[in-house]
Amino acid sequence: MKKIIANSLIIGLLSTLLLSGCNKEETKQAVTPSLPKVKSLTLNPQPITPHLEFIGRTSSVSSVEIIPRVGGELKAIHFKDGDFVKKGDLLYEIDPRIFHAAVNSAKASLEKARATLKMTTSNAERAKQLIKDKSISVQQYDTAIANYESAKADISEKQATLKSAQLDLEFSRIYAPFSGRLGFSRYKVGEQITALLPPSSTMKNSLVSLTKVNVINFDFNVDEKVYRRIRSAIDVVRNENKKLNLDIRLTLSDGSEYAKNGKIAAVGNKIDPSTGSIHVRAIFDNTDYSLMPGEFGKIKIGLKERTVNGLLIPKSSIQQDQAGNYVMQLTTKNIVKQQYVILGQAYGTNKAVISGLNSGDRIVTEGLQKIRPGIQVEEITPEK
Incomplete structure (x- = not known):
């Protein structure tokens, strides 16, 4: 009996040990972690155009205040505030009745003067004949x-009066001097307008502002030292026989890049001693009216003839600590390595690499939060 009990205990103990060993093996297999999955980028040289950046603002090529040349009651407005108009479009009408009356009066005065001239012409011709026969005195002649001379001069005066009245009538209809966008x-309608001609004109007399917007300027200042570096390229605007080979791009205040390339339109004729800079103006096509005067922005001037092959990495892959900028690089066995880099200029969402990486190197672009130096990762959908 004792022997049977002892054997049972031994069998039970062995079973427990075997089960325990199996559970440990299963637990060991269950907790084995999978490799972190990351996306990577294989670096390859690509053309990079060095550029310089300057801050400035857009400005209109032409902007005017529409000031009336004649006064009177405003009878009609032919636009809505903020409208785009074409050159020659009718904007305002001032009550023309007083001007029509002035034209008619001037015409009547001119006809009267012509009748007087006709009579005095006949009298003068008759007097010339009579003086020869001494039939009239010298005083009468x-x-x-x-x-006759007075009547002739009166004709010129009355013609000028009529022309002035006709111009006033013409000025009672106010047209757009060029195509552009109106203000407010x-x-x-119904208000009284007062005419006030330059140089006495003020904003109080302005009916509305009109701004040309199909092209737009971008004004910025270039430091004297920087200007010396790019003078050979910028100065070609003063010499039409040379080709301007600049890549000029505009970045707006929201960070978006304007789709159209610009060109240098003008360069100042002197360095401002108070700032040590020179005024430069670029011009951009704006036929879609997406730019407005007064917008803040940043202009990039790239020198195409200095284009070189270089490496670009996404800004999102760049990290920073007290030692500097670094990226997570992958070795041939997909081991993560912290690699410090020296960076150059920004190109959209990328930055140029000056040193620290070479062609063919792979860097992690997605999954950075899951990795650290020294661990092995699984690379998925590598980018090129």
Whole structure:
């Protein structure tokens, strides 16, 4: 009996040990972690155009205040605030009745003057014949000639008066001097408009502003030392026989890049001693009206003839600590390595690499939060 019990205990103990060993093996297999999955980028040289960046603002090529040349009651407005208009579009109408009356009066005065001239012309011709026969006195002859000359001068005066009245009538209809975008009308229908000609004109007399926007300027200042570096390229705007080979791009305040390339339009004629810089103006096509005068932005001027092959890495892959900028590089066995880099200029969402990486190197672009130096990772969908 004792022997049977002892054997049972031994069998039970062996079973427990075997089960325990199996559970440990299963636990060991269950906790074996999978490799972190990351996306990587294989670096290859690509053309890079060095550029310089300058801060500035957009400005209109042409902007005017529409000021009336004649006064009167505003009868009609032919636009809505903020409208785009074409050259020659009718903007305002001032009550023309007083100007029509002035034209008619001037025409009547001119006809009267012509009748007077006709009469004095006949009298002068008759006096010339009579003086030869001494049928009239010299004084009578002189009077006839003087009346003729006076009537002739009166014709010129009345013609000028009529022309002035016709111009006033013409000025009662106000047209757009060029194509552009209107601001807000400062007067409403029924209000009295006062004419005030330059140089006495003020904003108070302005009816509305008109800005040309199909092309737009970008004004910025270039430091004297920097200007010396790019002078050979920028100065070609003063010599039409040379080709300007600049890549000019505009980045707006929201970080977006304007789709159209610009060109240098003008360069100042002197260095501002107070700032040590020179005024430069670029011009951009704006036929879609996406740019407005007064916008803040950053212009990039790239010298195409200095284009070189270099490496670009995504800004999102760059990390930083007290030692500097670094990326997570992958070895041939997909082991993560912390690699410090020296970076150059930004090109959109990328940055140029000056040193620290070579062609063919692989860096982690996604999954950075899951890795650390020294661990092995699984690479998925590598980018090129």
